[in-house]
Amino acid sequence: MRVDCLTLFPEMFESPLSHSILKRAQEKGAVEIVLSNIRDFATDDYKKVDDKPYGGGPGMVMMPGPVFDCFEHVEKLSPEKGRVILLTPQGQKFNQAKAVELSKEKRLILISGRYEGFDERIRTGLGAEQISIGDYVNSGGELAAMVLIDAVVRLLEGVLGDEDSSKDDSFSNGLLEYPQYTRPEVFRDMKVPEILLSGDHGKIAEWRRKQSLERTREQRPDLLEE
Numbered sequence: 001m002r003v004d005c006l007t008l009f010p011e012m013f014e015s016p017l018s019h020s021i022l023k024r025a026q027e028k029g030a031v032e033i034v035l036s037n038i039r040d041f042a043t044d045d046y047k048k049v050d051d052k053p054y055g056g057g058p059g060m061v062m063m064p065g066p067v068f069d070c071f072e073h074v075e076k077l078s079p080e081k082g083r084v085i086l087l088t089p090q091g092q093k094f095n096q097a098k099a100v101e102l103s104k105e106k107r108l109i110l111i112s113g114r115y116e117g118f119d120e121r122i123r124t125g126l127g128a129e130q131i132s133i134g135d136y137v138n139s140g141g142e143l144a145a146m147v148l149i150d151a152v153v154r155l156l157e158g159v160l161g162d163e164d165s166s167k168d169d170s171f172s173n174g175l176l177e178y179p180q181y182t183r184p185e186v187f188r189d190m191k192v193p194e195i196l197l198s199g200d201h202g203k204i205a206e207w208r209r210k211q212s213l214e215r216t217r218e219q220r221p222d223l224l225e226e
Helices: 010-017 020-028 064-075 096-103 120-126 142-153 201-219 221-225
Strands: 002-007 032-037 083-093 107-112 129-132
Touching (some): 002 142, 010 032, 064 120, 083 120, 083 142
């Protein structure tokens, strides 16, 4: 998979992309992540990428010119057309099902917003879909892009050490994950459930399923409704 990130702050991506699973995924060749600075495509001496909104109102809006020019440059860097995504609070809420869907793409082109958002012609002109990571507002789309990249890349073949690791993750089957335990067997008078020490894999699977259902009912009953 190739992931292109169009952003005003490419340096924000450097640390997350240089550690843990994302680092290993790039080293293995499972994903190529390319950062492009939208500001490099500004046409004036001040590298201006935003302006006041027509009709008045607070804040500034990202101008279409630099974004279009950056996108058209990036689009030519690979023969794969790519799925274009705007990271914005106005988008469809990101979830595990969407991560699975996006993990099947050969190329993603992510555009991170800033200020009061995008000139609407960016969305319509590029035919982009909008994705949000939740019902709140961050300072920009960079953090949302990183969340999306991490969630998608860990689903790519060969990225995780154990191919079954992602199958039991919360939301993978519509439920929250069951509780997990490791050594020591007793910690500050808190004991590991006996069933997990039994070696009976059938009963353990049944216990985990019940725990998953109970945890979902307590913490996220909306998931059961869905």
